[in-house]
Amino acid sequence: MSENVLLQRSSKIIDSGEHDPQVDPINPLTNELHELNEQVAVITSFARVVAVKTNAGIVLFDTSTGVATEKVLSELRSWSQDPIHTVFYTHGHLDHVSGSGTVRQHAIDRGEPAPRFVGHQNIARRWARYRRTNQFNLDINSRQNNHLANPNFTIGPNAEARARGVNTFVPEDVVEPDTTFTDVFTENIGGLTFSVRHVLAETDDHSWIHIPELKTVIGADLISWNFPNAGNPQKIQRYPAEWAQALRDIIAVEPELYVPMHGLPITGHQRITTVLGDTAEALETIVDQVVDAMNQGHSLPRIVEQLRLPTELMAKPWLRPRYDDPEFMIRTVWRSYAGWWDGEPVTLKPASRTDVARALAEMVSNGLTLKAAAEKAVADGQLDVATELATYAAAATPEDPEVHRTLAEVYATRAESEPSTMCKGVFVDAAERASAKATELGG
Ligand SMILES: [Zn+2]
Incomplete structure (x- = not known):
């Protein structure tokens, strides 16, 4: 003793x-x-x-x-x-x-x-x-x-x-x-x-x-x-x-x-x-930032990107992150106040990773752009894959009105093909946002 x-x-x-x-x-x-x-x-x-x-x-x-x-x-x-x-x-x-x-x-x-x-x-x-x-x-x-x-x-x-x-x-x-x-x-x-x-x-x-x-x-x-x-x-x-x-x-x-x-x-x-x-x-600063960002309409991935972790506090001997990772707490706070969906339309009903991987491999071997590959996926009836590709296209060339127009069309088509109100609601909203973006950029 x-x-x-x-x-x-x-x-x-x-x-x-x-x-x-x-x-x-x-x-x-x-x-x-x-x-x-x-x-x-x-x-x-x-x-x-x-x-x-x-x-x-x-x-x-x-x-x-x-x-x-x-x-x-x-x-x-x-x-x-x-x-x-x-x-x-x-x-x-x-x-x-x-x-x-x-x-x-x-x-x-x-x-x-x-x-x-x-x-x-x-x-x-x-x-x-x-x-x-x-x-x-x-x-x-x-x-x-x-x-x-x-x-x-x-x-x-x-x-x-x-x-x-x-x-x-x-x-x-x-x-x-x-x-x-x-x-x-x-x-x-x-x-x-x-x-x-x-x-x-x-x-x-x-x-x-x-x-x-x-x-x-x-x-x-x-x-x-x-x-x-x-x-x-x-x-x-x-x-x-x-x-x-x-x-x-x-x-x-x-x-x-x-x-x-x-x-x-x-x-x-x-x-x-x-x-x-x-x-x-330390807890409060993360909670407050996440809730403020949610109120501003940000999605979970965007909040994870933008949030400033309390690094000074995390350096104190009683708060070093040796067990849990403070970034994970952002998701916990989100889950405290939101449903399981992260707020990104592309993740609501995602395409299988295998289908997206195949489409990307084909795109590369055929020398297609992301936008063209998305349009091909629509033509092939793979709307979920088209959503992923068009989302990448819009993220890669955000100033190009045409990619936002393509994204808007993909979501509008998907909204029609979905039976549930909840799904239609998210896809219609995504179509409207992409369409507004295209118009804003002069497309
Ligand atoms: Zn314990």
């Missing part, structure tokens, strides 16, 4: 704004218990487990992955022999909950009552979704983390599933919350108030916990000492706007200790304000 090393390290990094990861790892995965003060300890597993001593027993936040949990519990027992009174889940991601069966069994083996498990009502719904899409989740997690794969890599739910040698993403012995809540859950346990607030953030089942007597916040994955995991291309919707608001709300309760489930704990209200405020600002 080492004392406050993690707090010293985070203070050094935040106060200097500088960081050498070789000297000061921000996400040590040693499964060691660190006492942060007399009542609060963090165990550096993946994800972290936080323990709080109360007069009624230990209150635990998360349970880590199953492979680490035995070690987590032995570290915990070096710090306190009190029974575990309650386990709070910060959210339902498997690196946080997979050890729950082991924690429950640990209490039973000690002849103590099984602890109560408290979590947001959406946690069970998440696990039901994981079970419904079991193989898909095994696949996407394997893909997301495969550059980390090696025989010694024993962290994360993916390694967890491998270690168990089974093909179930959600462990069979995971403990569903027996006490759930919708927005807030407040309770005094052994002399301390646990004020739990649900927020939409990385997930829809996230909560952060304020313990006012200890001026402490347990911050779930709202801060991970990485650029927020708000853009993840393979995962379900994230909530960057609400995430930023949650960080502002935490700053407002003026905690002196902030304990995240990844990375380093932070001490001192000023430092907490710096890290949480910077993170909120």
Whole structure:
């Protein structure tokens, strides 16, 4: 057990704004218990487990992955022999909950009552979704983390599933919350108030916990000492706007200790304000730019091209994009406010890549222009391929009115051939825009 090393390290990094990861790892995965003060300890597993001593027993936040949990519990027992009174889940991601069966069994083996498990009502719904899409989740997690794969890599739910040698993403012995809540859950346990607030953030089942007597916040994955995991291309919707608001709300309760489930704990209200405020600002600037551009009628690809990422904030040691790519967040924000379509008419019902590739190869071997190739595709009855070629033609020679005229004709023809109102609406609009452009250019 080492004392406050993690707090010293985070203070050094935040106060200097500088960081050498070789000297000061921000996400040590040693499964060691660190006492942060007399009542609060963090165990550096993946994800972290936080323990709080109360007069009624230990209150635990998360349970880590199953492979680490035995070690987590032995570290915990070096710090306190009190029974575990309650386990709070910060959210339902498997690196946080997979050890729950082991924690429950640990209490039973000690002849103590099984602890109560408290979590947001959406946690069970998440696990039901994981079970419904079991193989898909095994696949996407394997893909997301495969550059980390090696025989010694024993962290994360993916390694967890491998270690168990089974093909179930959600462990069979995971403990569903027996006490759930919708927005807030407040309770005094052994002399301390646990004020739990649900927020939409990385997930829809996230909560952060304020313990006012200890001026402490347990911050779930709202801060991970990485650029927020708000853009993840393979995962379900994230909530960057609400995430930023949650960080502002935490700053407002003026905690002196902030304990995240990844990375380093932070001490001192000023430092907490710096890290949480910077993170909120990074999220807000992307959200605001995307929403403004949407209101100006820009398509998603154009927004991705034009948006200015907060590069200065991304250089801070607590916001470096080592996990998620901030550009991906643009798409998350779009998806928060729009349908799946990216706003480019050409992608609404795209031609197959094979058909477009064949048409391009033929175009090159016949020495045709893009415009001529588009017209040939119309004549061949391949309207979707014609749309792609005419779109390229208009992009390549935007000052040529004739290519816009061709594009307008292709869309007008396609609008007539489509049965659905939704499709006709987009294609008619595209035809009108291309036609107006051609007229504007004098065509
Ligand atoms: Zn996590």
